Amino acid sequence: MLLQTIKDDLGTVLTEYFDKVKFPENGVFVVGCSTSEISGDWKGTNSRLDVGNAVVDTLNKFLIPRHINLAIQGCEHINRALLVERSVAEKHDLEIVSVVPAMHAGGGTQVAAYEKMSDPVEVEHITAFGGIDIGGTEIGMHVKYVQIPIRMSHRQVGAANVVCLASRPKLIGGERAKYEFTAANKEDYILGGMN
Secondary structure: OOHHHHHHHHHHHHHHHHHHOOOOOOOEEEEEEOHHHHOOOOOOOOOOHHHHHHHHHHHHHHHHHHOOEEEEEOOHHHOOOEEEEHHHHHHOOOOEEOOOOEOOEEOHHHHHHHHHOOOEEEEOOOOEOEEEEEOOOOOHHHEOOOEEEEOOOOOEEOOEEEEEEEEOOOOOOOOOOOOOOOHHHHOOOOOOOOO
């Protein structure tokens, strides 16, 4: 698989994602990525640093100008810990754990990000605004409730399927609750059936 194809595929997905999602500045974008799946293999069997570098370089082109923080989810062998900059961990009061990524314990994308970050640390949990799952890595546990799947027209990076998520605040309340503030919200009226 050509690395430029991977960059092009991911660039297409991210362009559409950020056209559809109003991502908060300084928010956290979580990425789960199987370089094995991108290469057409079963996850965890063919981790590739060159593919991880292509993914991280493309992500940085989209996230850095938007002032969005990157969190790379590791594989099950490090309990899906997330690699972030220390400043992000400290700002969000995230619990730092004692592990560093390796090709077969964290994966090629985490190793690539580790080498590119200025002060990387692993954290156990995160509550991100949204993100991308490349290759069925299951990022939902790291995206805040309520998750919203974002329907994409381009759904692959290399040979890997892609699922994108965003989130929204919970809708709370009963039959009287409103979810947009309009002039009708200020109308006063007498409720019937009240004694």
